[in-house]
Amino acid sequence: xxxxxxxxxxxxxxxxxxxGLSKLEYRGYDSAGVxxxxxxxxxxxxxxxxxxxxxxLIDGGRAIQGTFGIGHTRWATHGAPSDxxxxxHIADAGKIAVVHNxxxxxxxxxxxxxxxxxxxxxxxxxxxxxxxxxxYYYDRLQDFPRAVRRAVGQLEGSYAxxxxxxxxxxxxxxVKKESPLIFGFGEGENFIASDVPAILKYTRKVVxxxxxxxxxxxxxTARFYDAFYDPVEKTPETIDWDISAAEKCGYDHFxxxxxxxxxKAVKGTLSPRIRDGRVVLDDVTLSKEYLEELKxxxxxACGSSYYVGCLGKHILEKTCRIPVEPILASEFRYSxxxxxxxxxxLIISQSGETADTKAALMEAKRQGARTLAIVNVVGxxxxxxxxxxxxxxxxxxxxxxxxxxxSTQLSxxxxxxxxxxxxxxxxxxxxxxxxxxxxxxxxxxIALCLTNDNVQKIRYYAEQYFKVHDAFFIGRNVDSxxxxxxxxxxxxxxxxxxxxxxxxxxxxxxISLIEEGTLVVAVATVDSLFDKTMSNVKEVRARGADxxxxxxxxxEAEIKKTVPSVITVPATHPMLQPSLTIIPLQTFxxxxxxxxxxxxxxxxxxxxxxxxx
Ligand code: F6R
Numbered sequence: 001x002x003x004x005x006x007x008x009x010x011x012x013x014x015x016x017x018x019x020g021l022s023k024l025e026y027r028g029y030d031s032a033g034v035x036x037x038x039x040x041x042x043x044x045x046x047x048x049x050x051x052x053x054x055x056x057l058i059d060g061g062r063a064i065q066g067t068f069g070i071g072h073t074r075w076a077t078h079g080a081p082s083d084x085x086x087x088x089h090i091a092d093a094g095k096i097a098v099v100h101n102x103x104x105x106x107x108x109x110x111x112x113x114x115x116x117x118x119x120x121x122x123x124x125x126x127x128x129x130x131x132x133x134x135x136y137y138y139d140r141l142q143d144f145p146r147a148v149r150r151a152v153g154q155l156e157g158s159y160a161x162x163x164x165x166x167x168x169x170x171x172x173x174x175v176k177k178e179s180p181l182i183f184g185f186g187e188g189e190n191f192i193a194s195d196v197p198a199i200l201k202y203t204r205k206v207v208x209x210x211x212x213x214x215x216x217x218x219x220x221t222a223r224f225y226d227a228f229y230d231p232v233e234k235t236p237e238t239i240d241w242d243i244s245a246a247e248k249c250g251y252d253h254f255x256x257x258x259x260x261x262x263x264k265a266v267k268g269t270l271s272p273r274i275r276d277g278r279v280v281l282d283d284v285t286l287s288k289e290y291l292e293e294l295k296x297x298x299x300x301a302c303g304s305s306y307y308v309g310c311l312g313k314h315i316l317e318k319t320c321r322i323p324v325e326p327i328l329a330s331e332f333r334y335s336x337x338x339x340x341x342x343x344x345x346l347i348i349s350q351s352g353e354t355a356d357t358k359a360a361l362m363e364a365k366r367q368g369a370r371t372l373a374i375v376n377v378v379g380x381x382x383x384x385x386x387x388x389x390x391x392x393x394x395x396x397x398x399x400x401x402x403x404x405x406x407s408t409q410l411s412x413x414x415x416x417x418x419x420x421x422x423x424x425x426x427x428x429x430x431x432x433x434x435x436x437x438x439x440x441x442x443x444x445x446i447a448l449c450l451t452n453d454n455v456q457k458i459r460y461y462a463e464q465y466f467k468v469h470d471a472f473f474i475g476r477n478v479d480s481x482x483x484x485x486x487x488x489x490x491x492x493x494x495x496x497x498x499x500x501x502x503x504x505x506x507x508x509x510x511i512s513l514i515e516e517g518t519l520v521v522a523v524a525t526v527d528s529l530f531d532k533t534m535s536n537v538k539e540v541r542a543r544g545a546d547x548x549x550x551x552x553x554x555x556e557a558e559i560k561k562t563v564p565s566v567i568t569v570p571a572t573h574p575m576l577q578p579s580l581t582i583i584p585l586q587t588f589x590x591x592x593x594x595x596x597x598x599x600x601x602x603x604x605x606x607x608x609x610x611x612x613x
Contacts (some may be wrong), residue, residue, distance in 0.1 A: 014061030017071030020198035028607030029073035030081035035088035038066035091135035101384025102158035102179035172193030197246035208379030255399035351609035352380025449583035462591030476525035486585030516544035
């Protein structure tokens with residue numbers, strides 16, 4: 001969603017802000033703007049559309065001179081995407097400039113009050129209310145930090161704010177509540193940003209602000225305050241991943257780069273946690289006694305992370321013999337789940353900031369359940385709130401559509417399943433060893449799915465099918481769960497109407513939609529169910545569907561008797577098979593989107609981290 005960058009230093013601010021914002025483009029946005037303090041004036045440039053438009057307006061930043069500034073990419077919530085609604089917003093008397101991520105829930109009430117007090121508004125946004133509220137208090141108190149504090153005390157909702165005051169040229173104030181914000185320490189310069197890639201070129205030393213934190217900083221100093229406005233010391237963390245992780249490195253898109261990074265990401269997630277043939281989860285404190293009392297596991301997440309939960313149900317129930325229920329985070333709080341100390345709530349989130357998922361986590365905690373989060377972004381809100389965290393070491397994921405984070409989340413599910421099954425003795429030792437051995441080979445097998453030959457073959461099939469209007473993904477058991485993710489990939493980046501069904505369910509309704517030229521992607525890797533899935537494939541072929549089949553090498557000859565377009569993946573232990581099956585589905589969606597001329601990395605209407613409910 002929206003992106004924030006702030007800079008105080010000795011270099012020209014505008015080019016740094018534009019560069020930083022370009023690294024946040026992946027978050028999704030519809031307009032952009034910068035405000036630079038120049039000769040005691042707050043100079044603003046903003047425009048609807050892409051960052052390139054803004055950059056053109058201000059000659060790559062050269063047209064606005066000044067070494068202090070804030071920048072923003074906006075994903076519209078209050079008010080349509082427009083120049084006027086873009087951030088930064090300047091208060092009525094021109095003294096305060098604000099960039100904001102999040103939503104101010106009580107903004108209408110505050111706005112009415114400010115209008116009564118004589119403030120004028122230009123935009124429809126909640127952010128302009130924040131700017132005017134701060135200015136209102138500043139006019140009375142003549143104290144920038146106190147004015148911010150008084151105004152923030154009245155805000156309800158979520159916010160990450162970067163604030164400049166015309167009368168304090170070398171000072172910036174940033175405040176965070178339920179919207180991500182980091183502070184970056186430089187040499188004679190300091191930064192704020194919504195995410196690390198924005199400032200990684202300039203510093204590796206960052207602090208992830210907590211909810212309620214305020215930082216008041218100059219180019220040389222930074223004072224941090226907690227939610228009670230008590231001063232706090234913050235020790236910077238050092239970012240150890242490389243800037244190249246956030247660049248395309250010769251690939252046309254981040255998505256295809258991240259697809260190809262999956263062997264490395266999966267290895268990086270698995271191998272430090274497998275020692276001498278045993279799964280070791282150092283950070284997790286689930287004891288045998290606790291697990292023996294466990295009645296149920298809920299897996300709570302959104303989108304692709306939820307689909308990992310759907311796979312998790314198959315994997316954990318089979319291995320650990322504990323009932324597992326995946327629930328969409330947006331539904332969790334309202335479904336009155338049965339929670340207590342005998343329930344484990346597994347939270348899955350790449351960004352660690354998804355508003356629905358975080359709200360579900362807080363509800364689970366409130367009701368006394370133990371929470372274990374699987375998160376990619378270190379220091380994110382969900383990572384901070386959960387009782388235990390297992391990080392997926394996928395590195396930064398930039399493309400809006402997840403690929404490598406999905407694969408690493410699934411890898412963590414395997415680890416948790418083995419860990420619990422081992423403690424509860426619900427797995428035979430030989431089976432445990434076989435799965436661990438296969439886990440250690442998983443990265444190589446994923447790499448085999450991505451050989452040039454295989455990718456070219458998938459591209460060829462994409463050329464056959466990219467004009468379809470409707471697609472159905474069918475499979476059974478884990479194949480049915482992986483179909484959910486394959487189908488989501490296709491619809492979100494290629495804008496093709498696509499649905500996923502358990503193959504056996506087709507004849508209970510959806511088969512009436514199958515007609516000449518409908519695309520059916522049939523996933524058939526589960527040996528014991530192969531023949532049954534093939535029966536369903538024959539049913540759709542008989543009704544004129546074009547079928548693209550995904551199976552293991554062992555079934556290739558058989559499936560080809562019915563389906564001409566087939567891609568095979570190597571076989572592995574059945575529990576791990578989804579990690580291989582998903583690779584051609586991601587790649588297929590990527591090439592179809594490309595052929596349909598879609599903006600693959602930044603699909604329309606979507607945002608990378610969904611911080612509104
Ligand atoms: C789809 C996708 C989304 C996310 C969902 C949850 O490709 O990326 O469906 O999976 O928005 O996001 P996180 O995992 O950050 O909580």
